[in-house]
């Protein structure tokens with residue numbers, strides 16, 4: 127294909143250059159009823175799963191239909207979404223923080239019609255294109271990261287684990303029968319781009335083998351001080367090795383000190399971590415972000431390792447489902463997953479969810495560890 | 508006919524949840540057909556090669572992407588993430604597969620006209636695959652080659668009037684909740700403040716000068732829909748001082764079962780009749796509500812604005828007046844000392860658009876000055892705070908100590924007194940001392 131110029135002139139990069147203009151102003155993209163009632167909303171109702179009604183002080187009503195979506199979507203799919211927005215919602219739409227899509231329509235009938243339409247759209251492979259739900263006391267869409275689709279440090283895939291999990295908990299996406307909202311998040315390495323550290327349920331990719339050192343390339347390719355400085359535990363130090371009679375400047379890794387974060391690899395491509403046997407998933411639970419009733423809280427590791435089982439990660443989804451169902455059956459109304467576990471006690475949580483407790487689950491990472499050990503005679507048998 | 512066999516990925520096409528595999532296949536088919544006669548500027552079959560490389564990862568359990576290398580557009584230090592495949596001979600279509608981050612509109616509202624414009628650029632100059640949206644909030648355009656970067660930037664800025672987002676050791680693309688656009692809980696205009704600060708700090712966003720990345724997030728209220736308290740170096744959470752406004756008739760309607768509690772969020776299960784004592788009064792964390800003689804009574808001064816009662820009875824209770832934001836500092840997910848929650852730095856500050864949010868900008872800039880002076884390379888501000896102490900940050904930001912800054916006072920008396928704290932300072936006269944105390 128011939129190169130098509132945009133108008134950019136590589137010989138004069140500054141000619142007519144536009145920069146530092148930031149995002150478009152959101153005011154350009156508000157549906158009329160939203161613009162009119164901006165800052166003057168009175169209350170909202172969830173009419174049924176995935177359908178919201180917001181009432182303004184003016185008496186105006188905005189009906190929202192929310193549907194799930196993969197986060198990884200194609201141009202073709204976005205255009206389909208645009209067609210729906212044009213046909214049903216005046217040419218506007220919105221994405222939620224958790225990758226759902228929302229359309230605003232003017233009355234309840236239009237909302238229910240749109241819901242039926244969205245639920246009827248399918249991919250040729252059989253999955254739904256726009257499943258409606260994700261509201262109220264249920265599971266909503268999963269925020270996640272790149273995984274094997276696009277990152278260099280993942281210990282698992284993101285899109286696949288999310289698809290497998292959402293299929294397993296789909297009933298709770300399309301309904302509102304849990305005690306409180308359950309927020310699931312996924313990040314594919316310890317860097318946690320997906321910020322899984324405050325989620326009701328978190329799926330986290332973990333490595334378990336220290337970096338492999340490619341000495342020859344390291345000498346050619348890497349800035350050794352950067353790799354040394356990148357390591358949060360100080361496990362990397364400069365070193366020299368003899369290979370086939372040649373001396374290479376390289377690094378040595380104190381393996382017992384490695385926390386498997388991959389930071390050195392980011393600085394130095396000669397230190398890969400990825401390993402089919404070593405990598406897998408840790409599950410964390412009980413975090414939250416809202417300040418409702420209890421304070422925001424961190425997620426806690428309850429399963430230290432589950433092997434990668436692509437394409438559907440059956441062990442992982444089984445454990446998630448078990449935790450979710452146990453919580454659903456046992457928690458009080460309004461009680462978030464972590465608040466439930468705190469109330470019944472974590473020893474009881476492990477018992478009820480039939481999870482094994484192991485030494486890996488006792489924190490030994492720096493200062494915060496101490497505050498998680500039990501310092502009271504109060505515990506349950 | 509698919510270019511690569513993908514038996515593992517094919518198993519992700521079934522089940523109710525939207526299948527990204529089916530979608531990538533749909534894109535691959537559409538590019539192969541090319542009904543509109545697009546002069547694709549990167550490999551036509553890159554969606555197929557992406558499936559191929561992904562299938563390989565599904566088979567061997569290892570990633571096949573190499574990181575980075577420095578790629579970008581002239582004059583910017585971020586916004587593009589370099590990415591190369593480690594099996595370029597097998598998957599030439601994705602050999603170079605860089606990500607472009609595009610600044611999203613606050614609250615992620617779109618017109619189809621704008622979205623289509625972005626998609627047209629990405630059809631022509633990219634892989635045809637996107638993330639809506641990346642975890643920071645940007646529109647993520649996934650996969651293009653180096654020669655396309657300046658062209659994409661040119662078309663984004665000239666034709667779409669939109670800029671790249673941030674990456675690297677700089678201000679990352681700020682994000683806000685939908686706030687006032689559709690939420691009655693918004694205590695301030697989160698979208699407008701987010702937009703204003705984003706424009707004000709374009710230089711910090713595009714040209715890395717910080718020790719490490721820095722994130723702003725804006726939640727309209729303590730419900731925290733964009734997770735400002737957990738995911739931003741400076742998190743702005745709406746709050747209020749005035750009493751929660753009570754509509755007693757609506758309270759009665761909730762008690763009488765005429766209005767579903769929590770806006771109907773629990774409708775999928777029979778939880779029994781709404782019990783205001785159990786569901787509101789007893790759950791109030793500050794125990795400042797009572798329900799007596801058919802009236803809801805609140806000791807407003809004791810309320811900690813957890814939002815529970817308001818969320819539970821949105822038609823009866825409304826946020827109080829005298830609204831503003833609380834600013835939290837230092838949240839991050841990984842790694843050094845483990846996850847950190849934002850710590851309350853400014854309990855209350857006015858959100859004043861009329862003076863262009865000057866008070867808030869003063870806080871932001873003094874926090875940055877301190878961090879750029881004291882922070883080590885690749886140290887998030889939350890870590891600098893831990894290393895040097897909260898008081899050092901508050902002092903630098905010109906914020907007086909307040910009991911609201913702590914959950915409880917310190918557990919030890921190891922106070923780092925300074926000479927100026929102590930009468931007479933630290934210079935003592937040994938001769939004088941020896942007059943009082945023999946050797």
Ligand code: HEM
Nearest residue numbers: 354355357359360361362363364365378379380381383384
């Ligand atoms: C310019 C001076 C020095 C440099 C650049 C340096 C650098 C290093 C490095 C890179 C390590 C490896 C860290 C690790 O494996 O975790 C290390 C470890 C160590 N260094 Fe040094 N070092 C210096 C001076 C010293 C001195 C003067 C001492 C003692 C008097 C010392 C004692 C040690 C010890 C005991 C360890 C092992 C620490 C451990 O196992 O936890 N170092 N040093």
Ligand code: HEM
Nearest residue numbers: 270271272276277317319389392606641642643839840841
């Ligand atoms: C040393 C630490 C880190 C490294 C090496 C790292 C590396 C990366 C890389 C390479 C990407 C791009 C993935 C892609 O699109 O190809 C990325 C994305 C991202 N990172 Fe990090 N990261 C680090 C720490 C963090 C931290 C601490 C956070 C948040 C608190 C974070 C948040 C993100 C987010 C939000 C994205 C966008 C991910 C997405 O949209 O899926 N990262 N990171």
Ligand code: HEM
Nearest residue numbers: 493496501916917918919920921922923924933935940944
């Ligand atoms: C120069 C410094 C210190 C002096 C002169 C000092 C002196 C004393 C004396 C005289 C007692 C005995 C009180 C009694 O039972 O009659 C005592 C008890 C104690 N000291 Fe210190 N102390 C010093 C520093 C510390 C420090 C730094 C700590 C802790 C980090 C500490 C912890 C304790 C504890 C835990 C007790 C026992 C208290 C109890 O039995 O309730 N002391 N100290």
Ligand code: SF4
Nearest residue numbers: 277279280314315319
């Ligand atoms: S969480 Fe880790 S592996 Fe996943 S996208 Fe972020 S840096 Fe890459």
Ligand code: SF4
Nearest residue numbers: 357384385387388390
């Ligand atoms: S993986 Fe992380 S902890 Fe291990 S050596 Fe590399 S930087 Fe250090």
Ligand code: SF4
Nearest residue numbers: 684690693727728732
């Ligand atoms: S954070 Fe508060 S104001 Fe913003 S959308 Fe959520 S509930 Fe509404």
Ligand code: SF4
Nearest residue numbers: 791810811813814816
């Ligand atoms: S907002 Fe929370 S703390 Fe305040 S009265 Fe309501 S339930 Fe109590």
